Amino acid sequence: MIVNNAEIALTAVAPSGFPKDGKPEVAFVGKSNVGKSSLINTVLGRKRLARTSKSPGKTRTINFFSVDDILYFVDLPGYGYAKVSKSESAKWGDMVEGYLQNRSQLKMIFLLLDIRHEPGSNDIMLYEWFLHYNLPFTLVATKTDKVSRNQIPKHLGVLRRSLGADHPPVPFSSLAKQGKSELWRIILDKCEISVL
DSSP states (O other), rough: OOOOOOOEEEEEEEESOOEEEEEEEEEEEEETTSSSSHHHHHTTTOSSSOOSSSSSTOSSSSSEEEETEEEEEEEEOOOTTTOOOOOHHHHHHHHHHHHHHHOTTEEEEEEEEEETTTHHHHHHHHHHHHHTTTOOOEEEEEEEGSSGGGGGHHHHHHHHHHHOSSOOEEEEEEEEEBBBHHHHHHHHHHOOOOOO
16 A cells, blocks of 8 residues: 555544544554564555664653644553563553554554564563454564574574464564565455545
């Protein structure tokens, strides 16, 4: 899909600040520095819409990006960053869990995992939480350009087995734009949007 217009629409920390127009939403979640902002920018065909940073834990709010005025991309704060205090971490949990569990407009959650590393305890906990609450989600293995092409299937297998997942994650690279069309196929299908 070619995106004509994408912009930050709202930044919120509580439901009172969420969009009220009822448009479908797809959310992106993962540990700090997993490549969420880069993925969002790549999928939307933008360079700096979602802010990327070398410092983990940059996103502290729920950011809603309006996409062609038909849906929202929702950038959730990264988790598992060691320098965040326990109270800050608890706030993250309440804010993000509240959004994920109670948002009727949410059509798909993309759980991002770094292809180079086995899932951590936070990744596994979130994965099991999605299953428990029967939330719609897709696993995405980011940074595939950081491993050799012939090693990608092996790494995807490790992620799948570590989580006990039914399907391997969608391989994604912001650099090579690998996985972009697959993610759009999932988004359009789940949001019931047809592109002419």
